[in-house]
Amino acid sequence: EELPGLVVRRDFSDLNRLPDEQNTTYLHLGAEESEWQRVPVELFKEIESFVTRGGRLAITLTPVTRPPRFFTPPLTTTNSPGTNAPGTKGGKPRKKSVGKKVLPDEEEGVPTTSIEERWGLSFGHQALDYGNDEIYHAVQVTNVSGLPLPPTLDWHSGVILTNLDEAWHAIYARGTNLVVVERRFGHGTVVLATDSFFLSNEAMWQARHPQWLVWLIGPAEHVVF
Numbered sequence: 001e002e003l004p005g006l007v008v009r010r011d012f013s014d015l016n017r018l019p020d021e022q023n024t025t026y027l028h029l030g031a032e033e034s035e036w037q038r039v040p041v042e043l044f045k046e047i048e049s050f051v052t053r054g055g056r057l058a059i060t061l062t063p064v065t066r067p068p069r070f071f072t073p074p075l076t077t078t079n080s081p082g083t084n085a086p087g088t089k090g091g092k093p094r095k096k097s098v099g100k101k102v103l104p105d106e107e108e109g110v111p112t113t114s115i116e117e118r119w120g121l122s123f124g125h126q127a128l129d130y131g132n133d134e135i136y137h138a139v140q141v142t143n144v145s146g147l148p149l150p151p152t153l154d155w156h157s158g159v160i161l162t163n164l165d166e167a168w169h170a171i172y173a174r175g176t177n178l179v180v181v182e183r184r185f186g187h188g189t190v191v192l193a194t195d196s197f198f199l200s201n202e203a204m205w206q207a208r209h210p211q212w213l214v215w216l217i218g219p220a221e222h223v224v225f
Contacts, residue, residue, distance in 0.1 A: 008223045016043050018050035018057070025056040025220035030196050033061055033123050033159060038112045044119075052186030056218045060196040063157035065128050065136040119183070120165025121192070126177055128158045138197075141172040141179050150209045155179060159194035191216060 001008045011019075011026075018026055036059070051057055116122045128136040138154040153172060160177035161168075171191075172180035180193045197203055198212065217223055 005221065006223055007221060008225070010225045016040075016046060018046055018055065019222065019224055021222045022054055023220055024050075024054075024222040024224060025058060025217050026050070026224045027217075028057065028059045029199060029225070030062050031059055033064065036061075036115050037123075038114050039118070041111045041113055044113065047190070048185055051188030051190055054187040056189050056191070056220060058191045058193075058216050058218075060193045060199065061157065061159055063195050063197055064125070064159050065156075066125070066158060116163055119190075120163065121161060121168065121181070122163035123194075124160045124162045124177070125158050126160050126174065128156075139174060141174045143171070144173045144178075145169065145171045147171070147215065148211065149215055150212050153198060153209065153212065154207050155195050156197040157195040161192065161194065189218065 047057060128139060131137050136156075138156045140152045141155045143149045143151050143153075149171070155172075155174060157179075160174060160179055161181055162177070164178065164181065165183075168178075168181040168183045170178050170180075171182055172178070172193075179195065180191070182189055182191045193216075198207070198209065
């Protein structure tokens with residue numbers, strides 16, 4: 001809010017509607033991977049309408065240290081940055097009730113589709129190192145975009161991105177596995193990152209990267225959390 005030229009607010013609504021304002025970045029932070037396995041078709045249309053007219057949707061996932069129970073191990077977990085190398089087909093979504101402003105499982109009469117079918121993207125898992133101190137250790141991911149962003153970031157999640165359509169641009173990778181990607185729709189963009197640690201208070205204290213956060217928000221006049 002203290003940055004000049006920005007109007008910042010929180011979204012307290014219970015509707016799956018994105019803002020109407022022009023030049024808006026919507027931050028969907030700490031999302032669960034299972035929420036994005038299958039998504040109502042109408043919600044995909046709402047998202048695509050928002051970004052096509054110039055919005056930016058930034059999705060960051062809750063850090064995961066090991067595959068969830070519903071996840072089916074992939075045939076391969078490698079996907080070279082900027083390629084469409086085959087990878088995991090993802091797992092089956094859990095059947096659960098969810099709160100507001102999230103992506104529900106398919107309900108009777110509500111058509112859904114997978115994120116792979118709609119956007120050309122799947123989730124995989126590459127476990128984090130489990131040390132002798134009995135805690136999971138962050139790994140370093142590398143800037144593969146050519147953009148003036150930090151060369152490396154500490155990454156606290158084992159989720160990776162596979163089966164990428166060529167429309168996705170590689171931003172950060174863990175070895176040959178992508179963890180941050182960006183895609184243009186019309187005049188706007190969607191960003192997907194498999195970790196949210198870099199937005200935490202601890203990261204602001206010990207691993208702050210302002211230029212990375214500025215890029216995540218993009219050239220917005222309105223920022224909605």
